[in-house]
Amino acid sequence: MKLNVLLGVGALLAVFLPRSADCRPADADAAVATATGQRRLPLMLPRPLLLLHLGEEFSLRLGGGSAASSPSIPPSSSSSFSSSAVNVALLRLTQRLLQVRAEQQTRAEQQEEEKEKRSEEPPISLDLTFHLLREVLQMARAEQQAQQADSNRRMMDTAGK
Amino acid sequence: MRVMERTFREQLFFLVLCLSVLKGDSRYIETNEISKDELFSFFNSELKRETPEALMYRRPLRCLDMVAVEGQFTFTAERPQLSCAAFFMAEPNEVLTVEYDNVDIDCRGGDLITVFDGWVMKGEKFPSSQDHPLPLYERYVDYCDSGSVRRSVRSSQNVAMVFFRIHNAGSSFTLTVRKHINPFPCNVISQSPEGSYTMVIPQQHRNCSFSIIYPVAIDVSEFSLGHYNNFPKRSMPGCAESGDFVQLLGGNGIDTSKLLPITDLCISFTGPTHMKIGCDNTVVRMVSSGKFVSRVSFSYRLLDSQELQTIKLNNVEDFCFNN
Numbered sequence: 001m002k003l004n005v006l007l008g009v010g011a012l013l014a015v016f017l018p019r020s021a022d023c024r025p026a027d028a029d030a031a032v033a034t035a036t037g038q039r040r041l042p043l044m045l046p047r048p049l050l051l052l053h054l055g056e057e058f059s060l061r062l063g064g065g066s067a068a069s070s071p072s073i074p075p076s077s078s079s080s081f082s083s084s085a086v087n088v089a090l091l092r093l094t095q096r097l098l099q100v101r102a103e104q105q106t107r108a109e110q111q112e113e114e115k116e117k118r119s120e121e122p123p124i125s126l127d128l129t130f131h132l133l134r135e136v137l138q139m140a141r142a143e144q145q146a147q148q149a150d151s152n153r154r155m156m157d158t159a160g161k
Numbered sequence: 162m163r164v165m166e167r168t169f170r171e172q173l174f175f176l177v178l179c180l181s182v183l184k185g186d187s188r189y190i191e192t193n194e195i196s197k198d199e200l201f202s203f204f205n206s207e208l209k210r211e212t213p214e215a216l217m218y219r220r221p222l223r224c225l226d227m228v229a230v231e232g233q234f235t236f237t238a239e240r241p242q243l244s245c246a247a248f249f250m251a252e253p254n255e256v257l258t259v260e261y262d263n264v265d266i267d268c269r270g271g272d273l274i275t276v277f278d279g280w281v282m283k284g285e286k287f288p289s290s291q292d293h294p295l296p297l298y299e300r301y302v303d304y305c306d307s308g309s310v311r312r313s314v315r316s317s318q319n320v321a322m323v324f325f326r327i328h329n330a331g332s333s334f335t336l337t338v339r340k341h342i343n344p345f346p347c348n349v350i351s352q353s354p355e356g357s358y359t360m361v362i363p364q365q366h367r368n369c370s371f372s373i374i375y376p377v378a379i380d381v382s383e384f385s386l387g388h389y390n391n392f393p394k395r396s397m398p399g400c401a402e403s404g405d406f407v408q409l410l411g412g413n414g415i416d417t418s419k420l421l422p423i424t425d426l427c428i429s430f431t432g433p434t435h436m437k438i439g440c441d442n443t444v445v446r447m448v449s450s451g452k453f454v455s456r457v458s459f460s461y462r463l464l465d466s467q468e469l470q471t472i473k474l475n476n477v478e479d480f481c482f483n484n
């Protein structure tokens with residue numbers, strides 16, 4: 001009994017003591033959790049095994065899930081525990097990737113539809129007679145000549161200084 | 162002995178050269194404020210000095226406007242303006258860039274600013290779809306669709322235009338117009354009713370049009386199909402067979418594909434060909450197969466009212482005088 005209590009305290013201490021630098025808190029990004037999940041697997045193995053030995057029940061936090069909502073895995077078999085947790089993480093990641101891909105596809109399809117609609121629509125146009133067009137063209141040419149004359153005058157003034 | 166003398170002479174010359182360089186008899190590179198102060202700036206073909214912001218020409222943009230100068234043009238809506246357009250024009254050997262600046266419009270409220278690569282009038286566009294490299298929907302660049310991504314639009318020829326619709330008084334936007342040299346102009350609208358021009362298509366399979374939006378008398382002085390080494394080609398039989406010819410077109414629209422052919426020139430020649438065309442739009446269009454360096458030179462002048470009247474009376478087919 002006392003031995004069990006001591007072991008339990010030791011396990012609790014091992015869980016809650018600060019870990020080394022390569023450990024990161026589980027955040028909302030499932031990709032991060034899962035991308036490192038397999039790498040972290042060897043690190044995770046000893047603790048679940050230790051806790052299972054004590055007959056404790058615990059829950060694994062995965063990609064944004066709270067402790068209460070994440071699946072609580074009964075300490076039935078130690079060998080399948082880690083793989084099932086990883087499988088769940090992989091499943092969630094796959095679902096998320098498929099969702100993102102579907103969104104991208106629908107967005108691309110929408111853009112294609114918009115392009116087609118735009119090509120079918122009559123182009124924006126202006127009803128203008130040639131007479132009016134020539135009038136504004138003449139005004140523009142007069143403006144251009146005046147601006148050129150002003151530029152020439154400034155150049156001569158600068159050269160004369 | 163002679164070899165020794167030669168070696169000694171070479172060494173002496175080298176020594177004299179080094180001494181003159183060290184003495185500074187060579188001219189030092191003068192800084193030229195036109196060129197940018199960069200190592201590879203001389204590789205930059207866009208080495209034109211850009212007008213500094215302070216010296217840039219500025220004026221308000223009108224609801225219906227034509228701009229033939231570089232500068233900044235600001236439109237401020239005093240009241241809702243739902244159907245406005247501004248035409249931009251450059252020299253035949255130039256292209257335009259139009260940049261959006263300080264745009265304050267309500268896209269979701271239906272405001273729009275759309276730049277078109279070319280001119281559109283009464284549903285007709287220049288250059289025509291046959292002669293323009295881009296499909297029609299790519300020639301319209303809508304600020305509300307792509308303004309954050311694409312703030313500058315470059316035209317493919319010397320003309321461009323912008324359509325804009327503003328619902329709310331006080332909304333405004335600024336357009337900065339710049340001109341750039343186009344070494345191989347293809348489609349051109351002439352700024353003036355008189356002048357001369359030489360159109361060259363350097364062994365490219367494309368069609369180019371020179372549009373004069375006036376009734377003119379036109380003289381085609383030379384049409385040649387030359388090889389890349391500029392030797393003139395012997396005359397080819399028939400326009401359809403050669404695939405290289407010049408069309409004179411006329412009509413009352415700006416779409417060259419909808420104009421009526423007045424005459425075709427298929428055979429290389431030197432010597433004036435006179436024509437008087439009493440249409441609102443006169444176009445010299447060159448069709449090139451890409452086998453030759455095609456060149457056509459022509460001059461044109463405005464028809465006076467007397468000449469126009471004579472043409473109208475004499476022509477059996479008065480397609481240019483139909484309203």
